[in-house]
Amino acid sequence: xxxxxxxxxxxxxxxxxxxxxxxxxxxxxxxxxxxxxxxxxxxxxxxxxxxxxxxxxxxxxxxxxxxxxxxxxxxxxxxxxxxxxxxxxxxxxxxxxxxxxxxxxxxxxxxxxxxxxxxxxxxxxxxxxxxxxxxxxxxxxxxxxxxxxxxxxxxxxxxxxxxxxxxxxxxxxxxxxxxxxxxxxxxxxxxxxxxxxxxxxxxxxxxxxxxxxxxxxxxxxxxxxxxxxxxxxxxxxxxxxxxxxxxxxxxxxxxxxxxxxxxxxxxxxxxxxxxxxxxxxxxxxxxxxxxxxxxxxxxxxxxxxxxxxxxxxxxxxxxxxxxxxxxxxxxxxxxxxxxxxxxxxxxxxxxxxxxxxxxxxxxxxxxxxxxxxxxxxxxxxxxxxxxxxxxxxxxxxxxxxxxxxxxxxxxxxxxxxxxxxxxxxxxxxxxxxxx
Amino acid sequence: xxxxxxxxxxxxxxxxxxxxxxxxxxxxxxxxxxxxxxxxxxxxxxxxxxxxxxxxxxxxxxxxxxxxxxxxxxxxxxxxxxxxxxxxxxxxxxxxxxxxxxxxxxxxxxxxxxxxxxxxxxxxxxxxxxxxxxxxxxxxxxxxxxxxxxxxxxxxxxxxxxxxxxxxxxxxxxxxxxxxxxxxxxxxxxxxxxxxxxxxxxxxxxxxxxxxxxxxxxxxxxxxxxxxxxxxxxxxxxxxxxxxxxxxxxxxxxxxxxxxxxxxxxxxxxxxxxxxxxxxxxxxxxxxxxxxxxxxxxxxxxxxxxxxxxxxxxxxxxxxxxxxxxxxxxxxxxxxxxxxxxxxxxxxxxxxxxxxxxxxxxxxxxxxxxxxxxxxxxxxxxxxxxxxxxxxxxxxxxxxxxxxxxxxxxxxxxxxxxxxxxxxxxxxxxxxxxx
Numbered sequence: 001x002x003x004x005x006x007x008x009x010x011x012x013x014x015x016x017x018x019x020x021x022x023x024x025x026x027x028x029x030x031x032x033x034x035x036x037x038x039x040x041x042x043x044x045x046x047x048x049x050x051x052x053x054x055x056x057x058x059x060x061x062x063x064x065x066x067x068x069x070x071x072x073x074x075x076x077x078x079x080x081x082x083x084x085x086x087x088x089x090x091x092x093x094x095x096x097x098x099x100x101x102x103x104x105x106x107x108x109x110x111x112x113x114x115x116x117x118x119x120x121x122x123x124x125x126x127x128x129x130x131x132x133x134x135x136x137x138x139x140x141x142x143x144x145x146x147x148x149x150x151x152x153x154x155x156x157x158x159x160x161x162x163x164x165x166x167x168x169x170x171x172x173x174x175x176x177x178x179x180x181x182x183x184x185x186x187x188x189x190x191x192x193x194x195x196x197x198x199x200x201x202x203x204x205x206x207x208x209x210x211x212x213x214x215x216x217x218x219x220x221x222x223x224x225x226x227x228x229x230x231x232x233x234x235x236x237x238x239x240x241x242x243x244x245x246x247x248x249x250x251x252x253x254x255x256x257x258x259x260x261x262x263x264x265x266x267x268x269x270x271x272x273x274x275x276x277x278x279x280x281x282x283x284x285x286x287x288x289x290x291x292x293x294x295x296x297x298x299x300x301x302x303x304x305x306x307x308x309x310x311x312x313x314x315x316x317x318x319x320x321x322x323x324x325x326x327x328x329x330x331x332x333x334x335x336x337x338x339x340x341x342x343x344x345x346x347x348x349x350x351x352x353x354x355x356x357x358x359x360x361x362x363x364x365x366x367x368x369x370x371x372x373x374x375x376x377x378x379x380x381x382x383x384x385x386x387x388x389x390x391x392x393x394x395x396x397x398x399x400x401x402x403x404x405x406x407x408x409x410x411x412x413x414x415x416x417x418x419x420x421x422x423x424x425x426x427x428x429x430x431x432x433x434x435x
Numbered sequence: 436x437x438x439x440x441x442x443x444x445x446x447x448x449x450x451x452x453x454x455x456x457x458x459x460x461x462x463x464x465x466x467x468x469x470x471x472x473x474x475x476x477x478x479x480x481x482x483x484x485x486x487x488x489x490x491x492x493x494x495x496x497x498x499x500x501x502x503x504x505x506x507x508x509x510x511x512x513x514x515x516x517x518x519x520x521x522x523x524x525x526x527x528x529x530x531x532x533x534x535x536x537x538x539x540x541x542x543x544x545x546x547x548x549x550x551x552x553x554x555x556x557x558x559x560x561x562x563x564x565x566x567x568x569x570x571x572x573x574x575x576x577x578x579x580x581x582x583x584x585x586x587x588x589x590x591x592x593x594x595x596x597x598x599x600x601x602x603x604x605x606x607x608x609x610x611x612x613x614x615x616x617x618x619x620x621x622x623x624x625x626x627x628x629x630x631x632x633x634x635x636x637x638x639x640x641x642x643x644x645x646x647x648x649x650x651x652x653x654x655x656x657x658x659x660x661x662x663x664x665x666x667x668x669x670x671x672x673x674x675x676x677x678x679x680x681x682x683x684x685x686x687x688x689x690x691x692x693x694x695x696x697x698x699x700x701x702x703x704x705x706x707x708x709x710x711x712x713x714x715x716x717x718x719x720x721x722x723x724x725x726x727x728x729x730x731x732x733x734x735x736x737x738x739x740x741x742x743x744x745x746x747x748x749x750x751x752x753x754x755x756x757x758x759x760x761x762x763x764x765x766x767x768x769x770x771x772x773x774x775x776x777x778x779x780x781x782x783x784x785x786x787x788x789x790x791x792x793x794x795x796x797x798x799x800x801x802x803x804x805x806x807x808x809x810x811x812x813x814x815x816x817x818x819x820x821x822x823x824x825x826x827x828x829x830x831x832x833x834x835x836x837x838x839x840x841x842x843x844x845x846x847x848x849x850x851x852x853x854x855x856x857x858x859x860x861x862x863x864x865x866x867x868x869x870x
Contacts, residue, residue: 302737309736
């Protein structure tokens with residue numbers, strides 16, 4: 001079954017908003033075992049929206065439209081679908097009542113325009129999920145087969161352009177409805193192993209034997225996962241396992257078994273699964289060990305702290321960060337000995353300083369050259385990382401394990417800084433696993 | 436003249452990469468006075484790429500293809516264009532030599548595949564800019580007019596998918612070539628005024644009279660700019676002025692005059708122009724005044740420091756930041772009196788602490804509730820900001836001006852944190868302008 005995505009909105013064509021909705025839907029379709037060969041962006045123009053939907057129907061079985069469901073005269077997706085279906089729009093009394101109630105409840109002024117959102121093409125149904133004011137639509141229709149002329153059932157979905165509203169409708173209704181129409185009775189799912197510390201070609205080499213084996217298994221009709229790599233910059237490299245089986249339990253079994261095999265081959269390179277991030281993993285490891293964390297940053301300027309704070313519940317582990325951008329601040333506040341600051345020695349002194357000043361069990365530090373210019377005669381990308389790990393509850397007092405490394409990170413200024421963050425947290429993770 | 440964008444790459448359809456290239460190109464086309472009604476994403480499939488290009492030619496005068504110019508067998512844009520043109524690919528000796536020289540110079544291994552990048556459809560030309568290994572293409576062709584059957588000249592451009600390579604070619608060659616073909620002899624340009632502190636509807640109200648006036652001027656054929664608003668989240672609201680005239684000088688004159696008028700109406704809300712950011716503006720103001728800056732952050736976790744460090748040359752002004760995520764760190768390191776920390780008093784103490792601890796002339800601080808949970812019984816979005824401004828060279832010593840405000844920021848956790856950053860820097864800017 002082929003599915004196309006049509007993103008509606010002049011602001012998308014003008015580049016005022018980047019269309020990330022189509023990308024997200026494309027990813028979900030692939031995971032659901034549905035093919036998608038084209039994605040189109042079109043402006044807020046009735047004729048052109050209808051033209052694009054008609055074209056999509058001519059080469060695919062289903063079309064998902066995102067955007068253009070708002071209350072204003074510019075929001076034309078409903079009208080365009082009605083035109084393609086060859087029907088009128090009708091007001092749904094139920095939807096109208098819901099909209100009126102919504103505005104009443106929030107004490108907001110409603111204009112007559114808002115009732116446009118209660119309109120649907122005759123023959124269409126509303127999508128049950130409705131996280132915002134815009135209802136989504138399921139619009140079945142028929143088109144003649146180009147060869148036989150026989151009527152073939154097709155379907156158009158309309159979901160809002162607001163990402164979380166769109167996502168709730170696609171995950172809640174659209175994907176399952178598509179799978180039912182496609183006669184996909186088998187279940188499909190994937191699991192992503194998050195890795196850090198090896199290149200894509202390195203990972204591919206480590207998994208080459210297993211991937212060949214999986215190909216042979218699949219050829220023989222045996223249940224087998226597939227493996228794919230996704231480079232994700234400062235988020236590391238993702239190894240995605242996908243499996244298909246008659247039941248959801250069957251899929252879960254294949255994925256669990258394959259995860260064991262791949263983890264066996266990749267060892268400590270795998271730092272997490274699916275939504276895990278290096279930040280969340282490190283915070284969990286520290287929490288389990290009853291340890292608090294303090295950071296000293298230089299070239300990252302606060303990115304390490306900011307990323308840690310992105311994780312809900314970080315506050316029981318992460319106490320703070322000293323961003324010592326000026327060398328003076330490293331010397332005065334963190335107690336780094338005066339001298340060059342792009343060195344492992346400086347990084348170690350910074351980690352000890354962070355631990356002491358912030359009174360944490362663990363201190364970590366990063367200093368280096370973000371570029372583009374050299375600094376202290378070291379090239380851009382030169383980064384020194386250090387960890388200082390004391391006993392749980394030591395709060396900056398007493399002995400601690402001290403380690404450091406120097407690395408040469410690739411890319412431009414922004415990449416160097418992003419890679420610095422994950423490199424530092426990755427170093428801490430390696431040490432915590434040994435405790 | 437109508438121009439379509441075709442983004443090539445299966446990874447775009449699968450959502451592994453978000454297609455931001457089309458958005459960027461769309462923005463440039465609009466600024467160049469060229470219409471663009473459709474943008475399409477298509478996978479690495481020869482037939483489908485050719486089909487999409489053919490379709491685009493049927494409804495537009497020019498097509499810009501981005502992606503699919505790499506050296507591997509998956510990179511099929513060259514082949515697809517040759518098919519659409521009805522010609523063969525030929526190797527360019529000059530391009531081949533350049534590729535061989537590039538690999539030689541970098542000491543990298545070259546495979547025969549790399550020579551695929553020296554191929555071009557017969558009749559095509561290379562784009563002069565070539566920042567990477569992939570040459571771009573200009574491919575003129577003809578298509579019959581659907582009504583008269585007369586041959587109409589059309590053109591396909593191929594640029595790489597790597598954003599900065601694509602941008603260099605589009606800015607350097609493609610836009611001017613399109614304008615020449617479109618017979619656009621007039622010049623068009625725009626200037627963006629960056630604002631902070633007023634809502635979109637508020638700005639629209641302040642400029643409504645002027646916008647009516649510009650409409651009347653335009654209707655009467657007089658030279659007049661146009662005004663558009665672009666909401667940019669934590670970057671503030673942009674007011675874009677666009678003007679068209681016979682010469683570049685004429686455009687510059689209209690824009691300069693209009694900027695004066697709009698600045699007169701918006702006053703201090705305008706913090707910068709075009710590529711200015713609130714960070715760069717504040718750093719410039721401090722630099723002019725010979726002042727150094729220290730930051731104390733809580734809910735932002737390091738974002739203020741990180742954003743300041745994004746600005747090249749920040750190091751002569753920005754000395755560092757104390758990320759005091761735990762209340763203890765606020766009390767111990769910054770000297771905030773023990774007690775509630777989501778208060779203006781706490782923010783003021785943090786600003787003074789940052790100034791003292793980091794030995795800077797100016798200290799700024801932010802504390803608040805990022806959400807989703809309440810904290811100290813204050814709702815998510817409650818944010819307290821403070822500035823402590825001493826004499827230039829005071830380095831944390833002596834008297835200082837102290838000010839603070841409490842604001843209620845909208846949105847979810849991430850938005851609250853982003854708005855906190857610009858709100859804090861905006862407050863500092865207001866005070867610096869009075870010095």
